[in-house]
Amino acid sequence: MVTKEQVLEAQKAWGAGVVKIGSLKDDRTACEQFASEFLDQRYAFEAGTVLFKPTKCAVQQFRPTKTEALSYFIAGEDRACEEDKGFAIQPWTKVRFENAGVVLEENRAIAMGNYFFTDLDGNEAKVEYTFGYQLKNDVLKIDIHHSSFPYNG
Template sequence: MIPITEDDVNAVQQAWCDALIRIGAVHAEGGDFRAVASALIDDLYDYAEGTVFFKPTLAFGKNAFRSTKQGALSYFVAGDPDFPEDKGFALNHWVKVWYDNNAAENGIQIHGNIAITMGNVYAQSASGGEIMVDKTFVFRRCADGRLRLCAHKSAPPYSPDN
């Protein structure tokens, strides 16, 4: 098995950020954003080989956790009657998405074929709006040698005023 490096982890986190931008751009251009999102989920999430624990930022209620690719796809691009509350997070037309791993010195832990990150993801929309979410990503080295998410938890930052 190929050892996981911090560079590997940073590359896949950047790929996730780039995927969010790509889905929104294809949607804004009138392209097949659903096919793009599906392919990007296959590239970045371990639904094909394993079990994925996914709690998206804005998911709630009975569909808060997305253990299937169908649920993940709906969260990112909406349109699935099994997930009627989804608005399509990736369709916000994010033009800049970046992350930091700030839970420790470098925010990355590597344990064999698993890597864990914790920090924030930031996204800026085409209209200039910006969000920040707390995130924890867990990546697994898959049979094809690629790192994919096997756990993804994101949430708005805690505010004592809420």
Template sequence: MLNKIAMSASVIALMAVGSAQAKAMTPVTADEVVALQKAWGEGIVDIGQVFTDGGDYRAAAEEHLKKFYAYGEEEVLFKPTLANEDQFRSTFEEALSYFVTGTVSEDKGFAIAPYTKVRWENEGTIVDSDSAMSMGNYYFTRRTAPRPRLNTLLELNVWVTVS
């Protein structure tokens, strides 16, 4: 099971991080990439559900970013799929804006659409010891709208905290 994950991508950058202790590399598996993608998609659905229920969706999005993205731990390369004017999000606040609106004027709140399901179709995954790269499409199902298909390219690096 992955303890720490860093994924930087043209579409999404995901990371589960803890403290900035010494890190020892551990092999990544294709199954772990799929599990990470599934968990990320479930998080997007959860943010939308919290929004629909009138809850603190911003806090839910912040937790999602902290769980899956490396902001504050590593450099993150994040190119949101639906961003056109301000194409890259190098800070936590810019990424949060993409998910739930905020500091970037073009953002409409991607994660508060809301979606009921995220499905991944990987064209392929390349595993190389402590990193993996996956490319394909992911599909977002809404309650009332057509399902958008988005392209994805993910690079995954794994760290395990050494005590």
């Protein structure tokens, strides 16, 4: 059975990875290498379908491949999607999760809530998320990632 502690640890590792990607933005080679490893460690691209809908995408809203996810996180001249600016190379100094709820199953978990990204000036961006995780070799890997800005009517 997947535990809530495993989900919290996966969230902590995801947030730390996003912060580290941004810290490497001035060393493009190291940034690309770490971001690729981050996707391998945190997402289940090698296991099959990953449903990835990042926050800041309007033209190519869904990113089912590692190449498209990498483009979203770090952009670059060879980015897969023209609209990408490199979400993770903002950079961010902190990511924190506030779960509205977590569903635990034998080999899966789903978490939904808000996560908050702190920029270099201490400003916090609030984003809604749903992450689905699958347990692979005792590691939770993301196979569903949906995030969006809160409704602003």
